[in-house]
Amino acid sequence: MSLDPSFVGRTYPPTAPYQVGREKIREFATAIGATDPAHHDPDAARALGHPDVVAPPTFPVVVTMAASRQIIEDPALGVDYSRVVHGDQRFAYTRPVVAGDELVCVNTIEDISSRGGHGFLTTRTDVRTAAGEPVVAVWSKIVVRGEA
């Protein structure tokens, strides 16, 4: 699977704002077994200085995975999603995501390479509030496996 290297450096238009709900954070925390009260109880989160319940560290993937469809489904890039496996993932936080955040994602293609018949695609997603405050930068590398 070869991906067009001319896409490196391409930045996509900002996504529509994602409204982070308190119940979504609770649902995600419950699904991963995260029982700290700050994920569930607004008062516990406020005691730590946050305006509402705090999302677990990997929660932003809920937002960025939806946003990355912009790239994955870009017909000009031509990723075959049925052959995709997850390579690397990284989050660099300015602050944790909290309920009430309205998050906008800006996707940039940082790197495209191929090796051993497989394609590698690294994206960076800058996640900011609708007001422009940076929250977290998210890097994701996917592998598009070649035909065996």
Next chain:
Amino acid sequence: MELPTQTFRVTRADLVRYAGASGDFNPIHWSDRFATKVGLPGVIAHGMFTMALVGRAVTAWAGAPDAVVDFGVRFTRPVVVPDDDQGAEIEVSAVVREVTEEGLTRLDVTATCLGEKVLSQARATIRTPR
């Protein structure tokens, strides 16, 4: 310095719950028929579910749910989750690599399943516990 090892059990029910909560409905995480068709040994855990469990371990070590400032992993081996009550077991351990003057602690994390590493280059930076 080594941090205490934490163990997490992952069953098929956990994968279904995670699929719903995360929005990742890739059938390799719930259908043996589909998983084996694409060459996997069976249903595997979402890489991001494994990373989320490691994130729980990291926040537990930090002693605060909001202490993680940087967190990255490479997925090197799938976690196969059998369709039984035991599921799979993931062991997470870490060593403190560095404590900076700015009040940050850098951890090198290891996650294994059945004695094999499932992540590489797993690193987390946390605010140093007070």
